[in-house]
Amino acid sequence: MAAVAASAGWLLRLRAAGADGPWRRLCGAGLPRGFLQSASAYGAAAQRRQVAHFTFQPDPEPVEYGQTQKMNLFQAVTSALDNSLAKDPTAVIFGEDVAFGGVFRCTVGLRDKYGKDRVFNTPLCEQGIVGFGIGIAVTGATAIAEIQFADYIFPAFDQIVNEAAKYRYRSGDLFNCGSLTIRSPWGCVGHGALYHSQSPEAFFAHCPGIKVVVPRSPFQAKGLLLSCIEDKNPCIFFEPKILYRAAVEQVPVEPYNIPLSQAEVIREGSDVTLVAWGTQVHVIREVAAMAQEKLGVSCEVIDLRTILPWDVDTVCKSVIKTGRLLVSHEAPLTGGFASEISSTVQIPHISNVI
Amino acid sequence: MKKMLTAAVSRVLSGVTQKPASRVLVASCKYSNNATFEIKKCDLYRLEEGPPVTTVLTREDGLKYYKMMQTIRRMELKADQLYKQKFIRGFCHLCDGQEACCVGLEAGINPTDHVITSYRAHGLCYTRGLTVRSILSELTGRRGGCAKGKGGSMHMYAKNFYGGNGIVGAQGPLGAGIALACKYKGNNEVCLTLYGDGAANQGQISEAYNMAALWNLPCIFICENNRYGMGTSVERAAASTDYYKRGNFIPGLRVDGMDILCVREATKFAADYCRSGKGPMLMELLTYRYHGHSMSDPGISYRTREEIQSVRSKSDPIMLLKDKMVNNKLASVEELKEIDAEVRKEIDDAAQFAMTDPEPPLEELGHHIYSSNPPFDIRGANQWIKFQSIS
Numbered sequence: 001m002a003a004v005a006a007s008a009g010w011l012l013r014l015r016a017a018g019a020d021g022p023w024r025r026l027c028g029a030g031l032p033r034g035f036l037q038s039a040s041a042y043g044a045a046a047q048r049r050q051v052a053h054f055t056f057q058p059d060p061e062p063v064e065y066g067q068t069q070k071m072n073l074f075q076a077v078t079s080a081l082d083n084s085l086a087k088d089p090t091a092v093i094f095g096e097d098v099a100f101g102g103v104f105r106c107t108v109g110l111r112d113k114y115g116k117d118r119v120f121n122t123p124l125c126e127q128g129i130v131g132f133g134i135g136i137a138v139t140g141a142t143a144i145a146e147i148q149f150a151d152y153i154f155p156a157f158d159q160i161v162n163e164a165a166k167y168r169y170r171s172g173d174l175f176n177c178g179s180l181t182i183r184s185p186w187g188c189v190g191h192g193a194l195y196h197s198q199s200p201e202a203f204f205a206h207c208p209g210i211k212v213v214v215p216r217s218p219f220q221a222k223g224l225l226l227s228c229i230e231d232k233n234p235c236i237f238f239e240p241k242i243l244y245r246a247a248v249e250q251v252p253v254e255p256y257n258i259p260l261s262q263a264e265v266i267r268e269g270s271d272v273t274l275v276a277w278g279t280q281v282h283v284i285r286e287v288a289a290m291a292q293e294k295l296g297v298s299c300e301v302i303d304l305r306t307i308l309p310w311d312v313d314t315v316c317k318s319v320i321k322t323g324r325l326l327v328s329h330e331a332p333l334t335g336g337f338a339s340e341i342s343s344t345v346q347i348p349h350i351s352n353v354i
Numbered sequence: 355m356k357k358m359l360t361a362a363v364s365r366v367l368s369g370v371t372q373k374p375a376s377r378v379l380v381a382s383c384k385y386s387n388n389a390t391f392e393i394k395k396c397d398l399y400r401l402e403e404g405p406p407v408t409t410v411l412t413r414e415d416g417l418k419y420y421k422m423m424q425t426i427r428r429m430e431l432k433a434d435q436l437y438k439q440k441f442i443r444g445f446c447h448l449c450d451g452q453e454a455c456c457v458g459l460e461a462g463i464n465p466t467d468h469v470i471t472s473y474r475a476h477g478l479c480y481t482r483g484l485t486v487r488s489i490l491s492e493l494t495g496r497r498g499g500c501a502k503g504k505g506g507s508m509h510m511y512a513k514n515f516y517g518g519n520g521i522v523g524a525q526g527p528l529g530a531g532i533a534l535a536c537k538y539k540g541n542n543e544v545c546l547t548l549y550g551d552g553a554a555n556q557g558q559i560s561e562a563y564n565m566a567a568l569w570n571l572p573c574i575f576i577c578e579n580n581r582y583g584m585g586t587s588v589e590r591a592a593a594s595t596d597y598y599k600r601g602n603f604i605p606g607l608r609v610d611g612m613d614i615l616c617v618r619e620a621t622k623f624a625a626d627y628c629r630s631g632k633g634p635m636l637m638e639l640l641t642y643r644y645h646g647h648s649m650s651d652p653g654i655s656y657r658t659r660e661e662i663q664s665v666r667s668k669s670d671p672i673m674l675l676k677d678k679m680v681n682n683k684l685a686s687v688e689e690l691k692e693i694d695a696e697v698r699k700e701i702d703d704a705a706q707f708a709m710t711d712p713e714p715p716l717e718e719l720g721h722h723i724y725s726s727n728p729p730f731d732i733r734g735a736n737q738w739i740k741f742q743s744i745s
Contacts, residue, residue, distance in 0.1 A: 103585075
């Protein structure tokens with residue numbers, strides 16, 4: 001509620017400042033200090049246990065991909081992995097505790113179905129897991145590695161940034177590890193604290209050569225994950241862990257692809273562009289509905305989906321239309337991916353905004 | 355002894371006491387002061403000789419160890435209860451079954467020595483000097499907690515106890531660093547660096563071994579092998595499950611981690627070795643955890659209930675110590691039961707405190723991020739809430 005209220009409050013001030021004029025201010029950076037209140041004034045009760053509030057909003061049932069089934073996020077991931085292993089005989093899944101189904105049940109049943117050569121546990125060594133995955137991918141087999149929590153991806157950071165991302169470039173396209181996909185539970189879950197809540201997409205956004213993807217729902221997750229697995233570049237697929245059970249939707253049983261590097265405008269609007277990814281998309285959707293109802297502000301909501309390389313065109317086209325941009329994400333503010341989006345949008349020849 | 359007997363007999367004969375004669379006589383020579391025990395020989399690696407195979411346990415020490423182990427056991431079970439009642443949230447990793455490790459390790463070192471471990475740390479927090487009250491209220495996130503309510507289960511610290519670390523294996527190089535500081539300061543202290551069987555496969559543990567051996571650091575690497583790394587058994591995770599040999603060029607000991615005397619002797623042996631400047635040593639403690647990896651893990655999807663029951667009935671550390679003490683007249687069953695009752699009361703009081711103590715004030719949420727002179731503002735979960743960060 002706090003996050004929703006905050007965004008809505010921002011929009012109120014925006015409106016008060018004159019929604020017609022070309023007020024091109026961006027979230028956070030330019031707000032005068034007077035808007036800020038100290039923590040105690042805000043009220044402890046309001047703060048407590050509400051910062052993880054969101055209401056999952058399912059998309060309408062897709063009709064173009066055949067028969068659908070009710071699935072939550074982890075079941076959608078299992079379905080995508082099942083499709084991949086069925087289609088691609090070289091595909092293997094590995095990571096900590098994936099054999100019995102994984103700590104979030106994303107790999108349940110796959111070992112029984114495809115055998116222990118194709119779905120196996122690794123020892124507890126993230127750097128080893130990713131390095132090993134790069135090796136598999138370099139020979140041409142499809143490697144789907146799991147890092148148990150995104151918070152643990154840092155021992156593997158060197159392998160991802162220095163080895164995986166640069167393999168094709170430094171070998172002059174002789175070798176590549178494009179068939180590597182790293183999946184990892186991501187984002188806040190309410191009780192995760194320091195080491196089970198992190199959103200590290202910004203660290204990886206700084207690295208050309210890899211792709212970083214964050215889905216908002218089961219339908220999106222399956223399509224995006226299948227695209228990541230089939231994409232010929234190493235991909236990191238972050239799965240919002242709070243949505244594993246909370247997000248339930250109709251998801252096609254057959255494989256289908258959702259293109260990478262394409263943001264989706266999920267609500268059309270004319271006054272302000274709201275950009276988010278992962279769980280925040282649902283918060284922002286709620287904000288957009290509240291803004292329309294209470295303030296008469298028409299918001300355009302964009303789910304970025306792919307963080308790297310991100311869909312500059314869709315976002316800029318939207319900002320040109322509305323003249324205002326608000327980016328909301330879970331990760332820390334300083335150096336978060338919103339800063340990249342907000343600075344790109346302000347480059348004159350890119351967006352005509354300024 | 356003789357004087358006591360005479361006095362007792364004369365008391366009986368004078369008819370003052372109501373107790374029957376035989377009982378008074380038995381009472382006065384009921385306990386021995388100490389007893390000698392044979393302990394299991396440790397497997398050795400790169401060592402000519404190992405810890406002694408016999409040891410003396412005094413009555414006083416025995417009662418102390420029993421009380422400490424029972425306190426840890428009851429504290430963990432109370433934490434289980436509080437977690438299920440949602441007083442404790444987040445992640446909670448319990449160490450019941452591994453009490454002999456923490457108490458035995460503490461018995462083998464000095465309070466001025468240093469200890470660092472992973473997240474299964476509540477037992478070591480207690481042995482390193484934190485009160486049950488401060489541990490339980492840290493778990494419930496209250497201001498009476500040892501980390502002021504901001505650390506939680508995995509981040510508890512005390513003097514010469516460096517936590518409490520969430521990231522698996524990260525404490526290995528830290529422990530080697532602490533050992534370097536001990537050597538550099540020349541204060542004859544050692545550092546116990548604990549990690550689990552899962553962490554033994556982390557690269558940074560090997561890096562720590564290399565540095566410790568290269569620079570002859572007084573570091574005792576201790577692998578608490580409870581047979582499962584979260585949900586994966588050791589056979590399926592490690593090419594070599596002889597964790598005491600994994601230090602390669604570091605001498606190693608494999609110790610029965612369910613027998614507190616074994617752990618104590620091995621720790622003393624390892625500490626003496628390190629203090630004499632011979633470099634690091636590796637100890638593998640064979641132990642077992644009754645609970646799952648954490649409170650979110652039932653603990654039975656990768657092992658059978660029969661296995662857990664079998665360990666509980668044959669090798670429970672508290673039961674083993676109790677049997678040793680009772681069978682060798684170091685204590686009576688009633689006396690130990692009294693200790694149990696005392697412990698229960700202490701835990702209940704601490705839990706009561708932990709449930710009723712207030713949470714830390716919200717203003718403190720931003721403190722201790724940096725060490726800085728002027729306080730600065732840090733943004734909260736939304737941009738209209740700011741916290742002052744003071745250190």
